[in-house]
Amino acid sequence: MGPFETQRLYLRRFRLTDLDDIYTQVYADPEVYRMYCGETLSRAQVHQRLLHRAYQSGYAEFGYLAIVLKKTSRVIGQINLTPFVNSYYRLPGEPTTPTNALEVEMGFAIGKAYWGQGLAFETCQAMIRYAFQDLKLPRLLSGIIATNTRSINLHKRLGYRIERNLLQDDICGLVAVLENPLIRNS
């Protein structure tokens, strides 16, 4: 997966030397990590994750990429594309079956200093292009905490529709859904 380049950003595989940046921007700031993954991680735990992410195969279809601001060459956040067995979200109008569907989620977090500039939007557009044009995924599905207004707005700007999660025991009260417009259902 990747690397990708946008007007202001590089999306590339993590390096172990990104530890300080990603720890500071995402995992040390409650305003960022609470809405993203719920709880903080220690520097040692982030280092453990970086070991996996830094050695992620270039051929892997899914995984994590560092979001790098071209102007400063610093890591300002991360984005991931991750398949998951969907036992978390149920959408209105979709039948309940005895099996769980395999879905793909695009997750992301950006340091607060970089909010409000359209950088998350630019990042997500590149990843959606890859997910839909290259991987030909039928759709992307994300859970969102209902008070995460910035994320809801971003998902809407990206073209997602926002649904209520009918499984009320999940922390994510909302589910964002983006269908692949390149795939026509006959």
Ligand SMILES: CC(C)(COP(=O)(O)OP(=O)(O)OC[C@H]1O[C@@H](n2cnc3c(N)ncnc32)[C@H](O)[C@@H]1OP(=O)(O)O)[C@@H](O)C(=O)NCCC(=O)NCCS
């Ligand atoms: C969710 C998150 C990535 C959104 O970041 P963001 O900066 O608000 O999102 P965008 O990149 O779409 O930027 C939109 C803002 O940039 C402004 N903007 C400036 N230039 C822009 C451009 N060229 N294109 C689009 N928007 C632009 C928009 O007007 C908007 O401003 P506003 O925030 O004052 O309304 C960020 O809040 C975050 O990391 N939160 C914590 C983690 C998280 O919640 N992850 C998602 C879990 S579901």
